[in-house]
Amino acid sequence: xxGIAGCIGSPDAGKILIDALKRLEYRGYDxxxxxxxxxxxxxxxxxxxxxxxxxxxxxxxxxxxxxxxHTRWATxxxxxxxxxxxHLTEDGTISVxxxxxxxxxxxxxxxxxxxxxxxxxxxxxxxxPHLLExxxxxxxxxxxxxxFGRLKGSFAxxxxxxxxxxxxxxxxxxxxxxxxxxxxxxxxxxDMLALAPYVSRIVVLHDGEAxxxxxxxxxxxxxxGAKSIQLREEPVPGEARNADKNGYEHFMLKxxxxxPEALEHAFAGRMNGDRGVPTxxxxxxxxxxxxxxxxxxxxxxxxxxxxxxxxxxxFEDIAGIxxxxxQAAEFRYRNPILEPDTLVLAVSQSGETAxxxxxxxxxxxxxxxxxxxxxxxxxxxxxxxxxRIYLHAxxxxxxxxxxxxxxxxxxxxxxxxxxxxxxxxxxxxxLALMREAERIPDLVRExxxxxxxxxxxxxxxxxxxxxFYIGRGCLYPAALEGALKLKEIxxxxxxxxxxxxxxxxxxxxxxEKVPVIALANRIPGQEKMLGNIRECLARNAPVIAVVSGNDxxxxxxxxxxxxxxxxxxxxxxxxxxxxxxxxxxxxxxxxGCAIDQPRNLAKSVTVE
Ligand code: M6R
Numbered sequence: 001x002x003g004i005a006g007c008i009g010s011p012d013a014g015k016i017l018i019d020a021l022k023r024l025e026y027r028g029y030d031x032x033x034x035x036x037x038x039x040x041x042x043x044x045x046x047x048x049x050x051x052x053x054x055x056x057x058x059x060x061x062x063x064x065x066x067x068x069x070h071t072r073w074a075t076x077x078x079x080x081x082x083x084x085x086x087h088l089t090e091d092g093t094i095s096v097x098x099x100x101x102x103x104x105x106x107x108x109x110x111x112x113x114x115x116x117x118x119x120x121x122x123x124x125x126x127x128x129p130h131l132l133e134x135x136x137x138x139x140x141x142x143x144x145x146x147x148f149g150r151l152k153g154s155f156a157x158x159x160x161x162x163x164x165x166x167x168x169x170x171x172x173x174x175x176x177x178x179x180x181x182x183x184x185x186x187x188x189x190x191d192m193l194a195l196a197p198y199v200s201r202i203v204v205l206h207d208g209e210a211x212x213x214x215x216x217x218x219x220x221x222x223x224x225g226a227k228s229i230q231l232r233e234e235p236v237p238g239e240a241r242n243a244d245k246n247g248y249e250h251f252m253l254k255x256x257x258x259x260p261e262a263l264e265h266a267f268a269g270r271m272n273g274d275r276g277v278p279t280x281x282x283x284x285x286x287x288x289x290x291x292x293x294x295x296x297x298x299x300x301x302x303x304x305x306x307x308x309x310x311x312x313x314x315f316e317d318i319a320g321i322x323x324x325x326x327q328a329a330e331f332r333y334r335n336p337i338l339e340p341d342t343l344v345l346a347v348s349q350s351g352e353t354a355x356x357x358x359x360x361x362x363x364x365x366x367x368x369x370x371x372x373x374x375x376x377x378x379x380x381x382x383x384x385x386x387x388r389i390y391l392h393a394x395x396x397x398x399x400x401x402x403x404x405x406x407x408x409x410x411x412x413x414x415x416x417x418x419x420x421x422x423x424x425x426x427x428x429x430x431l432a433l434m435r436e437a438e439r440i441p442d443l444v445r446e447x448x449x450x451x452x453x454x455x456x457x458x459x460x461x462x463x464x465x466x467x468f469y470i471g472r473g474c475l476y477p478a479a480l481e482g483a484l485k486l487k488e489i490x491x492x493x494x495x496x497x498x499x500x501x502x503x504x505x506x507x508x509x510x511x512e513k514v515p516v517i518a519l520a521n522r523i524p525g526q527e528k529m530l531g532n533i534r535e536c537l538a539r540n541a542p543v544i545a546v547v548s549g550n551d552x553x554x555x556x557x558x559x560x561x562x563x564x565x566x567x568x569x570x571x572x573x574x575x576x577x578x579x580x581x582x583x584x585x586x587x588x589x590x591x592g593c594a595i596d597q598p599r600n601l602a603k604s605v606t607v608e
Contacts, residue, residue, distance in 0.1 A: 001027050001028055001073055001099060001175070001190075001352070001602050001603070001604050001605070001606040002027055002028045002070060002071060002072045002073055002085070002098075002099040002190070002602075003021060003024025003025065003026075003027035003028060003070065003071045003099065003189070003190045003191070003194070004024075004068070004069070004070050004085075004097040004098070004099050004156060004157070004158055004177075004188075004189065004190050005017050005020035005021060005024060005068070005069045005070075005097075005158075005187065005188065005189040005190070005194055006066075006067070006068045006069075006097070006158035006160075006168050006170060006187060006188040006189070006213075007020070007066060007067055007068075007185065007186075007187050007188075008065070008066040008166075008167070008168045008185065008186055008187075008213055008214060008215050009065065009066070009182075009184050009185035009186060009214070009215025009216070010065060010066075010185045011065060012063065013036055013037075013063075013064045013065055013066050013067040014034065014036050014057055014062065014063060014064060014067060016185075016187070016198060017034055017036075017067050017068075017069040018034070018050065018053070018054045018057065018069070019197070020069065020187070020189055020194035020195070021034075021050045021053070021069050021070075021071045021194075022050050023191070023193050023194040024071055024189065024190055024191060024193070024194050025049065025050055025071050025597065026251075026397045026398070026399060026596065026597070026602075026603040027071065027073065027099075027190060027191070027602055027603055027604070028071050028072050028073025028074075028602045029049050029050070029071055029072075029073070029597045029602075030047070030048075030072055030073060030074050030079035031045070031046065031047045031048065031071075031072045031074070031079045031080065031081070031083065031084035032045070032046060032048070032049065032050050032052070032053040032069070032070060032071045032072065032084060033045035033046070033053065033069065033070050033072075033084040033085050033086050033097075034053060034057060034067055034068070034069040034070075034086070035067055035068050035069075035086045035088070035095035035097075035160055036062050036063065036064030036066070036067040037064045037065070037066045037067060037160050037162065037165060038063065038064050038065065038165075039165070040162060041088075041092060041093065041095050041160060041162045042060070042062040042064070043086055043088060043092070043095060044056050044057045044060050044062065045081045045084040045085070045086070046081055046084065047079050047080050047081055047084065048079075049071075049597075050071055065215075066160060066165065066168060067160070068086055068095060068096075068097045068158045068159070068160050068168070069086075069097065070084070070085035070086060070097040070098075070099075072084055072085060073602035075101060075124070076105070076122055076123045076124045076125075077121060077122030077123050078122075082120055082121045082122075083121045083122055083123050085097045085098060085123075085125060087120075087121060087123065087125055087126040087128065087129050088129055089129045089130065089132070089133045090117070090118055092162075093161065093162040093163065094129045094132050094133060094159065094160070094161050094162070095129070095159070095160045096125065096128045096129045096132070096157060096158070096159050097125075097157065097158050098125035098128055098155055098156070098157045099155070099156045099157070099175045099190055099606075100153060100154035100155040100156055100157075100173075100174060100175040100606065101124060101153045101154055101354075101606070102124040102125065102127060102128075102151050102152070102153045102155065103152045103153035104150075104151065104152040104153065105124035105125075105127050105153075108127040108131065108150065108151075109126075109127055112127060112130045112131070112134060115134065117130040117133070117134070124153075127151075128147055128148075128151075128155075128157060128159075129159075131146070131147035131150055131151075132144065132146075132147045132159065132161075134147075135147055140159070140161045140163075140164045140167060140169050140212070141169055141210070141212050141221065141226070142226070143161075144159055144169040144171060144210055145171075145210060145221070145223055145226050148171045148173070148210065148223050149223055149224060151173075153174070154173060154174030154175045154354075154606065155171065155172060155173055155174070155175055156170075156171075156172040156173075156175035156176060156177040156190060156205075157170065157171055157172070157177075158170045158188050166214050166215070167212055167213065167214050168186075168188070168212075168213045168214075169210065169211070169212055169213075170188045170205070170210065170211045170213065171205075171209065171210035171211070171223055172205045172206075172207065172209065173207045173208050173223065174207060174357075174380065175190070175352070175606060176190055176191065176204075176205075176352060176376075176379065176380070177189075177190060177204075177205040178190070178191065178192045178195060178202050178203065178204050178205065179202060179203040179205065179211055179213065179218055180192070180195030180196075180198060180199030180201075180202050180236075181199055181200065181201040181202070181203065181218060181233065182198055182199040182200065183200075184215055184216060185198070185199075185215055186199075186213045186214070186215060186216075186217075186218055187199055188211070188213065191395075192204075192236065192237070192240045193240050193395055193397070195236070195240075196236050196240040196241045197241070199236060200235065200236060201233045201234065201235055201236065202233070202234060202235075202236055203218065203220070203231055203232055203233055203234070204232070204234075204378045205220070206383070207380070207383075208222060208223050208224065209221065209222060209223065209229065210222075210223050218231060219231070220232075237377075239394045239395060240395065249595075250398065250585075250595040250596050251397040251398040251596045252398035252400055252402060252489070252581075252585055252595050252596055253585055253595075254398075255396055255397070255398055255402045255403045256402045256403070256448075256578065256581050256582060256585060257448060258394070258403060259402065259403045259406055259441075259444050259448075259578060260441040260442070260444050260445045260448070261441075262391075262392075262393040262394060262403040262406070262407055263403075263406060263407060263410055263440050263441040263444060263574070264441045265391075265392035265393065265394070265407075266391060266392060266393070266407045266410045266411050266414070267410075267414070267437075267438065267441075268392065270414055271434065271438065274431065275421070275427055275430070275431075276417070276421055276425075276427050276428070276429070276430025276431035276432075276433070276434050277417070277418060277421040277422075277430060278414040278415075278417050278418045278434065279418075280389065280414075280415060280418045282387055282388060282389055282390075283371070283387055283389070283415075283418070284369075284386060284387045285369060287422055290419065290422045291422055291423055292341050293321055293341055293342075293343045293419065294321070294322065294339060294341040294342065295321065295322045295323070295324075295339065295341065295342045295343070296315045296319075296321050296322070296323040296324075296342070296343045296344075296345060297323075297324055297325075297326060297331070297336065297338070297342055297343070297344050297345070297363075297368075298311060298312065298323070298324070298325045298326070298344075298345040298346075298347055299325075299326050299327075299328040299331040299332075299344065299345070299346050299347075299356055299359035299360070299363070300325070300327075300328055300345075300346065300347040300348060300353075300356055301327065301328050301329070301348075301353050301355055301356055301605065302401070302484065302605075303349075303401040303404070303405045303408075303481060303484060304347040304348050304349060304353075304356070304401070304404075304405075304408060305325060305327060305328075305347070306405065306477045306478075306480050306481040306484065307347055307405055307408035307409050307412060307477075307481075308325040308345065308347045308408075308412070309325050309476070309477035309480070310409045310412065310474060310477045310478070310573050311323070311325075311345070311347075311408075311409070311412030311413075311415075311416065312324065312325050313473070313474045313569075313570075314412055314413050314415075314416035314570065315412075315416050315419070317416075317570075318413075318416040318417055318419075318420045318425065318433065318570070319416045319417075319419035319420040319422075319423060319425070320420065320423055320424050320425075321419060321423075326359070327355075328346070328353065328355035328356040328358070328359040329355040329358075329359075329608065331359040331362065331363075332355060332358040332359050332362050336362070336363075336366075338363060338366045338367070338368040340367065340368075342368050342369075343368070343369055343371065344359075344360070344363035344368040344369070344370045344371070345370075345371050345373055345412075346359060346360045346363075346370060346371070346372050346373065346374075346381050346385060347373045347408055347412075348372070348373070348374055348375075348379070348381050348604075349374070349375045349376070349391075349396055349401055349404035349405075349408070349604070350374075350375070350376050350379060350603065350604035351372065351374035351375070351376045351379020351380055351381040351382050352376070352379055352380055352381070352604045352606055353381075353604055353605055353606070354605060354606050354608050355605075355608060356381060357380050357381055357384065358608075360372065360381055360384050360385055361384065364384065364385075364386070369386050369387075370384075370385040370386045370387075371385055371386065371387050371388070371389060372384070372385030372387070372388045372389070373388075373389045373391070373408060373411060373412070373415075374388060374389075374390060374391065375390070375391040375392075375393050375396060375404045375407065377390060389411060389415065391404060391407040391408060391411055392407070393407040396603075397596070397603070398595070398596045399488070399489075399596060399597060399598055399601050399602065399603050400485055400488055400489050400581075400584070400595075400598070402485075402578075402581050405481060405577060406440075406444065406574045406577060406578065409573055409574050409577075410437070410440055410574060413437055413570055413571075414437060417430060417433055417434060417437070420433075433570070436567075436568050436570065436571055437570070437571065439567065439571060440571055440574050440575075443564075443565050443567050443571060443574065443575040444574060444575055444578050446564075446565045446575070447564050447565070447575050447578045447579050447582075448578065448582075450562075450563065450579075451582050453562075454562055454579060454582040454583050454586065455582070455586040457544060457560055457562065457583065458582070458583045458584075458585075458586035458587040458590060459586065459587075459590045460560070461515050461542070461544065461587065462587050462590035462591055464492065464513070464514070464515050465492055465493065465513070466492070466493045466494075466495075466509065466513070466514045467483070467486060467492065467493070467494045467495070467514065467515050467516070467517060468483075468494075468495050468496075468497055468502070468506065468509075468510070468514065468515075468516045468517070468536075468541075469482045469483040469486075469494060469495070469496045469497065469516075469517045469519070469580070470496075470497050470498070470499035470502055470516060470517070470518050470519065470529075470532060470536075471496075471498070471499060471518075471519035471529075472498060472499045472500060472519075472525045472528065472529060472532075473523060473524060473525045473569060474523065474569045474570060474572060474573050475519040475521060475523065475569075475572060475573060475576060476498050476499075477573065478519055478572075478573045478576045478577050478580065479496040479497065479498075479499075479517075479519055480496035481496070481577050481580065482494075482496065482517060482519075482576075482577065482580030482581075482583070482584070483495055483496035484496065485580060485581055485584035485585075486580075486583070486584040486587060486588075488598050488601060489584055489585070489588040489593055489595055489598050490584065490587050490588035490591055490593050491591075491593065491598070491599070492587070492591075499518065499528070499529055499532040500528070500532070502532060502535065502536075503535060507535065507536075507539065510536060510539040510540070510541040511539060511540055511541065512540040512541065512542065514541050515541060515542040515543070515544060516533075516536045516541045516542070516543050516544070517543075517544045517545075517546070517580070517583070518532065518533050518536070518543055518544070518545045518546070518559075519545075519546045519576055520533060520545045520546060520547050520553070520554060521546060521547065521548045521564065521567075521572045521576060522547070522548040522549075522551050522553075522566060523548075523568070523569035523572055524569060526553070530553060530554070533545060533554070533557060533559065534557075537557065537559070542559075542560075543557070543559040543560070544559065544560045544561070544562060544583075545557075545559050545560070545561055545562070546561075546562045546563075546564055546576055546579060546580075547561055547562070547563055547564075548563075548564060548565070548566045548567070548572075549563065549564075549565060549566040550563070551566075562579050562583070564576055564578075564579050
């Protein structure tokens with residue numbers, strides 16, 4: 001995915017747009033560009049990060065009262081100046097930034113080239129300025145409606161016309177776009193985080209909508225039909241204003257450290273009453289329909305899939321409902337069997353992951369009741385699901401998911417309790433589980449107190465080029481998540497593995513150069529894990545074990561220990577993963593890696 005921003009009505013649009021791009025950089029950071037308009041349009045582009053663009057813009061001396069800007073995660077064509085946005089018409093009078101994938105770009109490009117248009121990049125996005133030129137329309141909105149109406153796929157886009165200095169046109173379908181309304185200045189961006197410091201109100205564009213923005217006005221239209229729509233203005237949410245690093249060196253560390261509060265938000269408003277039933281008023285099924293749910297299928301990707309895998313244990317153990325988890329792309333292409341009583345959960349921090357969106361669409365088409373478990377309000381998955389359960393974790397900006405993951409797991413735990421109480425779970429068992437769940441924020445606080453010890457251990461092992469993470473039961477997904485965290489920010493090979501699976505093949509890779517992180521918490525299955533640790537030690541693999549409280553079970557093993565508080569098997573995944581997040585963070589810091597913007601990655605994957 002990419003980040004786009006637009007501004008009209010500022011004496012220094014360049015400054016605002018560069019700042020907005022820095023806030024959007026989590027969405028992609030391999031190249032960047034900006035067009036500024038005074039009388040003429042001036043464009044500056046560069047391969048590399050926004051800081052490089054800022055330097056180039058400063059030395060160009062260009063200023064403008066309006067502009068559009070882009071930070072890219074390459075999909076079509078390498079990260080280069082030519083492929084960086086904005087893309088322009090040959091005469092340079094129409095400039096466009098785009099986020100999304102234009103599926104029919106080859107066909108459009110061939111058609112436009114036949115008509116004499118000359119393309120300068122390998123991108124799909126470049127068809128847009130040429131379509132705008134080709135429209136033959138004299139009104140910019142009409143030209144935009146023609147051009148966007150020709151696109152298949154997803155787009156969020158902003159357009160400047162040299163001939164119409166008083167306006168900017170925006171449109172979106174399947175990619176997010178938010179307008180920001182200020183005082184004599186209006187903005188647009190992929191994420192409200194980019195706008196929050198400058199505006200008082202926002203308008204979230206829906207799929208298939210376009211906007212005409214001037215310095216003092218904003219109008220909404222449907223792309224098909226040019227029908228005028230009423231502006232849905234809302235105040236900027238407070239959390240969007242709190243999007244800085246708060247003194248931490250990286251967003252990832254800030255987000256790890258703010259987990260206790262983020263997790264408290266996951267409980268807010270859910271823990272009323274003494275019946276042991278968390279409240280989920282947003283869940284649209286009646287108690288009778290809920291009791292009839294025969295199966296839960298979770299579709300998700302990456303960390304969200306690992307949260308879903310943890311939820312699978314909760315749904316089966318606590319709610320007594322058969323559950324499975326599908327990589328969202330598999331779900332989409334495998335023609336899944338969904339019975340009328342199947343509940344489909346789409347778990348996604350961003351709510352914009354292409355494969356998870358497609359899974360929701362597939363489930364809706366097959367008549368299943370769909371629940372979007374999302375962090376970003378009003379995201380595509382939230383909007384397209386039958387009901388939405390929000391995490392309320394606040395914006396997550398580091399590419400590596402931390403607080404969203406623990407909030408997903410906690411929310412799935414509460415949801416399984418809600419479903420369980422609707423079925424076989426007794427009031428007493430429900431209450432006991434609720435009391436246990438309520439400890440989660442404090443369990444995490446306790447882990448965070450030991451951050452320095454975890455840092456020292458991470459530094460000790462930062463030489464390793466291969467690591468295994470092993471777990472079983474509810475901690476098996478935690479092992480997968482721990483390994484994912486390490487590999488994505490440190491570029492070191494890390495593999496999550498069921499501890500029983502190790503000797504079915506992966507154990508062949510163990511030797512003194514391959515540390516194993518073993519999740520040996522005091523939960524059912526611990527005895528077997530101790531046996532698995534012995535197997536690793538017998539192959540000379542150094543072992544770092546996560547253990548509960550003052551457990552002495554590994555004292556005679558001579559292994560390094562990470563201590564997390566005693567907790568049940570249901571809450572241990574959260575506290576354990578927090579320890580693994582810290583380990584990954586400090587390991588990657590020790591190796592000098594770019595923590596918040598790891599190479600080749602972007603915060604959400606809006607392509608298949
Ligand atoms: O926004 P989503 O939760 O749908 O994103 C899914 C994955 O792309 C995401 O969890 C990814 O694996 C993270 N980089 C993990 O830290």
